[in-house]
Amino acid sequence: MRVAKNIRILREDTGFSQEQLAEALGITRARLGAYEENRNQPPIEILILLADYFKISVDALIRADLQRTNPNSLMKIGKNRTLLPIQVDHENNDLVEVVGMRAMAGYLNGYADPEFIEDLPVMNLPFKIVGKHRAFPIKGDSMPPLKNGTVVVGRYVETFDEVKDGQTYIVLTKDDGLVYKRLYREKKRAQNIFEFHSDNPAYAPYTVKTDNILEIWSFVCSLNIGEFKQQELNIDNVIRFLQSYRVEMGK
Numbered sequence: 001m002r003v004a005k006n007i008r009i010l011r012e013d014t015g016f017s018q019e020q021l022a023e024a025l026g027i028t029r030a031r032l033g034a035y036e037e038n039r040n041q042p043p044i045e046i047l048i049l050l051a052d053y054f055k056i057s058v059d060a061l062i063r064a065d066l067q068r069t070n071p072n073s074l075m076k077i078g079k080n081r082t083l084l085p086i087q088v089d090h091e092n093n094d095l096v097e098v099v100g101m102r103a104m105a106g107y108l109n110g111y112a113d114p115e116f117i118e119d120l121p122v123m124n125l126p127f128k129i130v131g132k133h134r135a136f137p138i139k140g141d142s143m144p145p146l147k148n149g150t151v152v153v154g155r156y157v158e159t160f161d162e163v164k165d166g167q168t169y170i171v172l173t174k175d176d177g178l179v180y181k182r183l184y185r186e187k188k189r190a191q192n193i194f195e196f197h198s199d200n201p202a203y204a205p206y207t208v209k210t211d212n213i214l215e216i217w218s219f220v221c222s223l224n225i226g227e228f229k230q231q232e233l234n235i236d237n238v239i240r241f242l243q244s245y246r247v248e249m250g251k
Contacts (some may be wrong), residue, residue: 003047004038006066010054011036025049064114095122096153098135099178108177111215125153125221132156134217136170138180142198143168146222152180154217160210162218163194171196172215173208 011021022032027046034040042050051058060066097120099107110116123135135153138146146152154170157163165184172178179196186193192210 002065003042003062004036006061006064007032007042007050008036009066010050010056010061014054025053059112060114065118094129094131094133096125096129096133096135097122098151099137101137101149104137104139104178108172108174108214111172129155129220133220135223136178136180136217138222142200142203143180143182144200146180151223153220153223155220157216157218160213160216163216168219170217170219171208171213174212174214 011018014021016024018032018036019029022029025032025046026049031040035042035046047058047061050056051061054061097117099120103110103120106116125133133153133155135151138148138150138152140148152170157169163169163183163185166182168180168182170178170180171183181196181198184195184197186195186207193207194210194213195205195207197205
């Protein structure tokens with residue numbers, strides 16, 4: 001099982017011997033050795049103890065393959081628990097997981113499943129990134145000039161307070177799955193509501209409560225945009241496109 005290998009990886013990463021970690025956990029070295037060698041399965045109370053000690057979720061401890069990640073790069077949420085490990089290459093560069101069109105259908109059910117995420121292909125970007133990144137294909141024509149099938153790379157947003165009005169985000173919701181929209185805080189009624197805006201005026205804005213939001217990824221870059229039609233290259237679309245890249249423009 002992965003948990004045996006993960007316990008050893010986490011112990012070695014901290015520089016502890018089996019005796020030192022066993023003492024820190026309040027168990028015998030022989031018992032810890034049995035867990036690492038997969039001769040015995042740790043009970044739930046030991047899994048919780050290990051998870052608390054290494055500040056990692058029990059789910060990631062059991063199901064994630066920590067050999068494919070840098071344990072020091074685990075994302076932390078809440079009270080120092082980890083959400084999903086950040087994958088790195090052999091040179092310790094962060095990798096971007098790519099959600100393909102086929103995986104999109106199962107993403108709503110698999111986004112929090114380490115095994116589902118580990119099966120996704122990964123890629124490097126031609127510039128340095130820090131933090132958890134993931135790439136998603138865009139559906140439809142609601143965010144011109146990005147076309148149907150364009151891949152958008154996003155950086156994971158840990159709290160709603162990080163969301164900035166007028167910026168674009170890939171958002172996973174319970175009702176609509178993955179959408180790519182421009183977000184605004186709904187100020188008139190409550191702070192737990194966001195307005196989702198499309199750049200295509202044919203699509204009306206709508207509101208989403210924060211308790212319906214599962215993930216938010218802030219726009220980093222887009223890939224494979226393809227050719228534009230002449231009617232798509234109007235000044236408003238071009239300005240929105242450049243602003244999405246954080247380009248500062250004068251009049």
